[in-house]
Amino acid sequence: MSELQPYTSAANDFRSDTFTTPTENMMKAALTASIGDSVYNEDVDTIALEKKVAKMAGKPAGLYCVSGTLSNQIAIRSHLYQPPYSILCDYRAHVYTHEAAGLAMLSAAMVVPVRPSNGDYMTLEDIKENIVPEDGDIHGAPTKLISLENTLHGIIYPYEELVRIKQFCVENGYKLHCDGARIWNASVQSGVSLEQYGEIFDSISICLSKSIGAPMGSVLVGELPFIKKCNHFKKQCGGGIRQAGMMAKMASVAIDDTLPLLKGSHEKARKLGDFCIENGIILESPVDTNFVFLDLKRNFMKDDVVIKFGEKHGVKLMGGRVAFHYQITEESLQKVMLAVKEAFEHSKAFPHVHDGPYKMYRSPTPVKY
Numbered sequence: 001m002s003e004l005q006p007y008t009s010a011a012n013d014f015r016s017d018t019f020t021t022p023t024e025n026m027m028k029a030a031l032t033a034s035i036g037d038s039v040y041n042e043d044v045d046t047i048a049l050e051k052k053v054a055k056m057a058g059k060p061a062g063l064y065c066v067s068g069t070l071s072n073q074i075a076i077r078s079h080l081y082q083p084p085y086s087i088l089c090d091y092r093a094h095v096y097t098h099e100a101a102g103l104a105m106l107s108a109a110m111v112v113p114v115r116p117s118n119g120d121y122m123t124l125e126d127i128k129e130n131i132v133p134e135d136g137d138i139h140g141a142p143t144k145l146i147s148l149e150n151t152l153h154g155i156i157y158p159y160e161e162l163v164r165i166k167q168f169c170v171e172n173g174y175k176l177h178c179d180g181a182r183i184w185n186a187s188v189q190s191g192v193s194l195e196q197y198g199e200i201f202d203s204i205s206i207c208l209s210k211s212i213g214a215p216m217g218s219v220l221v222g223e224l225p226f227i228k229k230c231n232h233f234k235k236q237c238g239g240g241i242r243q244a245g246m247m248a249k250m251a252s253v254a255i256d257d258t259l260p261l262l263k264g265s266h267e268k269a270r271k272l273g274d275f276c277i278e279n280g281i282i283l284e285s286p287v288d289t290n291f292v293f294l295d296l297k298r299n300f301m302k303d304d305v306v307i308k309f310g311e312k313h314g315v316k317l318m319g320g321r322v323a324f325h326y327q328i329t330e331e332s333l334q335k336v337m338l339a340v341k342e343a344f345e346h347s348k349a350f351p352h353v354h355d356g357p358y359k360m361y362r363s364p365t366p367v368k369y
């Protein structure tokens with residue numbers, strides 16, 4: 001069995017922006033971080049991070065969580081009371097597709113997954129058509145919360161549509177959560193501030209471990225009573241962190257250092273997107289920010305073939321999604337263009353007909369236990 005080699009750089013890693021590695025600046029910050037027990041809310045740097053991100057989002061309170069999955073799930077749970085109830089989200093939403101049925105297990109919630117009529121993002125009309133009304137019909141599980149993702153597959157949610165959805169939620173008493181794993185990308189690209197997003201959403205899970213490049217975690221932001229309840233569920237789920245200061249201070253440095261670099265990753269993604277279109281490679285989604293989604297099915301491309309041509313050119317891929325981040329180099333961009341084009345050429349000679357479930361994510365190199 002080959003020994004797993006230490007990971008050293010994400011410069012050629014297009015599998016996800018979660019592979020971004022901590023910088024020397026972040027590591028140095030950890031050395032001078034506070035060392036209080038954050039379960040007792042005594043850690044200075046953890047509290048500082050929570051306040052920093054909450055202030056950026058214009059929210060009264062923030063909660064440092066070990067992951068985006070945890071912050072999403074405890075946020076949604078904390079908005080809900082007295083089942084039966086349901087949550088409405090995009091059929092591709094991470095909270096529904098990639099958080100291990102957390103909505104069913106922690107929230108005991110039914111999910112209504114919606115396929116946007118425009119193919120990219122749910123409009124208010126899509127939402128209205130799929131709402132389960134609280135009308136006394138004992139067959140249904142009334143909608144209590146709408147969970148949006150911004151960006152979703154790299155697509156920026158149009159701010160005007162968010163305003164329309166928010167107005168509808170206020171008028172009808174629905175809570176509105178945002179999975180903001182890549183809200184930084186949406187903000188820097190659209191010019192909409194985190195504070196403006198904070199005015200739309202009751203809660204936002206703001207990831208630090210994706211494009212921002214911190215080693216772990218998210219900050220969940222919202223009203224103080226809500227965040228206190230989230231902290232209760234966080235502890236219940238085993239998410240209490242003792243000396244969190246080191247990671248929190250690294251994350252704070254990451255925000256300051258990386259935010260200015262996000263647009264550069266979007267520009268590289270756009271170059272690959274344009275290259276694909278010029279070469280007749282169909283894309284699944286528009287390239288608004290840091291993701292290029294190859295439409296494997298319509299291109300008759302197989303994910304394993306994409307991975308193989310990536311290996312040939314020295315870049316790491318996971319299938320149809322090509323993820324950019326600030327550590328991707330110009331050299332890697334040139335290599336991934338070659339890999340994608342050759343994989344596409346291969347599909348012309350050896351078309352792959354997709355007849356099973358499509359897995360967007362592939363677990364990293366499996367370590368044989």
Ligand SMILES: Cc1ncc(COP(=O)(O)O)c(C=O)c1O
Binds near residue numbers: 217
């Ligand atoms: C859109 C989205 N939301 C939430 C998460 C969950 O974040 P984490 O991996 O930190 O649990 C991810 C994955 O990284 C994601 O892509």
Ligand SMILES: C[C@@H](O)[C@H](N)C(=O)O
Binds near residue numbers: 015016017018094361
């Ligand atoms: C794997 C998935 O959960 C992760 N959020 C990613 O985007 O890579």
